[in-house]
Amino acid sequence: MMYPILCKVKYESLHKVFQERQVWVQLAFSIVVNWVVAPLFMLALSWAFLPDEEGLRQGLILANGSNDYCAILVAVNSLLQIVLFAPLSLLFIRVFDPNSTTAISISYSTVATSVGIFLGIPLAAAIMTRFALLFLTSPDFYNKKFIPVISPLSLIGLLYTILVLFASQGKQVVHQIVSVVRVSAPLIVYFTVIFFATLFACRRLGYRYEFGVTQSFTAASNNFELAIAVAVAAFGAESDQALAATVGPLIEVPVLLGLVYGVRWVVKRRGWE
Numbered sequence: 001m002m003y004p005i006l007c008k009v010k011y012e013s014l015h016k017v018f019q020e021r022q023v024w025v026q027l028a029f030s031i032v033v034n035w036v037v038a039p040l041f042m043l044a045l046s047w048a049f050l051p052d053e054e055g056l057r058q059g060l061i062l063a064n065g066s067n068d069y070c071a072i073l074v075a076v077n078s079l080l081q082i083v084l085f086a087p088l089s090l091l092f093i094r095v096f097d098p099n100s101t102t103a104i105s106i107s108y109s110t111v112a113t114s115v116g117i118f119l120g121i122p123l124a125a126a127i128m129t130r131f132a133l134l135f136l137t138s139p140d141f142y143n144k145k146f147i148p149v150i151s152p153l154s155l156i157g158l159l160y161t162i163l164v165l166f167a168s169q170g171k172q173v174v175h176q177i178v179s180v181v182r183v184s185a186p187l188i189v190y191f192t193v194i195f196f197a198t199l200f201a202c203r204r205l206g207y208r209y210e211f212g213v214t215q216s217f218t219a220a221s222n223n224f225e226l227a228i229a230v231a232v233a234a235f236g237a238e239s240d241q242a243l244a245a246t247v248g249p250l251i252e253v254p255v256l257l258g259l260v261y262g263v264r265w266v267v268k269r270r271g272w273e
Contacts, residue, residue: 001157002119004150006078006126012134026211027076033198033219034077039088041194045186053182053240077218078123081226085115089230114230161249172243173250183244187251195220195259199266209272213263221256222248 018024089111133142166173173180198219202212227248231241266272 001154001161002078002122003126003157004147004152004154006123007129007150008147009126009130011127011130026207026215029202029205030077030215030218031080033194033201033215035080035084035088038190038194038219042186042190045190049186050182053179078119082115082119082123085111085226085230110234111230114233115226118226118229166246166250172238173246176240176243179240179243180247180250183247184251187248188255191220191252191255191259195256195263199263203272209267212272213267216263217256217259220259222252 087108090108130142133146137146195216199212199216202215207215228242228245231239231245235241
């Protein structure tokens, strides 16, 4: 699912892109929102909505425009997830929830291995594919022939992931419908508030629409397949953590689709270019 998107990143010209001050400003803004504001906001929501459900709370914590710019953000955030996802997971579960009965069972190596497999391999494969094909063929072949062929794999991968997730967790979802509803509430609040707060901040800071909407969707969306992989690896497929992580895409996909139409309506009324 990540592979086609990462193949679109122009790794060979990143050194030129990063020479622009505006790119560093945008990346700094993205890092602050995605790695400081969003995780802490989700942590607060998990405690506010699920103070008595340790497993669901931990699963919820784990689930935490411009095409070229979006691809750069995806690549940078993928690298940051490889480095930071494991330590932050342990920080929020062990340090911020020291009385947790499951905190001692989750290990750094388990989380790091899951992140490496689900993010490290696609990123490495994308980098090798891009440089190899550009060397063996031409930029015209790569951009006009290869990329259009593999691009649909992102959507296919997303649909396949959702299908597998619900096939494996369907029994849990049906038998714990009350827990599903309780997990859904903070997720809806999270997606909506983070999206519009980021959009408003970008507007106030004078960013163009294409950058603002990309930042907003990047901040609001979650890497739910990674969260589920970590939850299953660390706590087991039948755990509350895995159930909470599985509910993520059930809420995320329709909410973000609704936000697409919502942001178009807002932009049309406000005249944001």
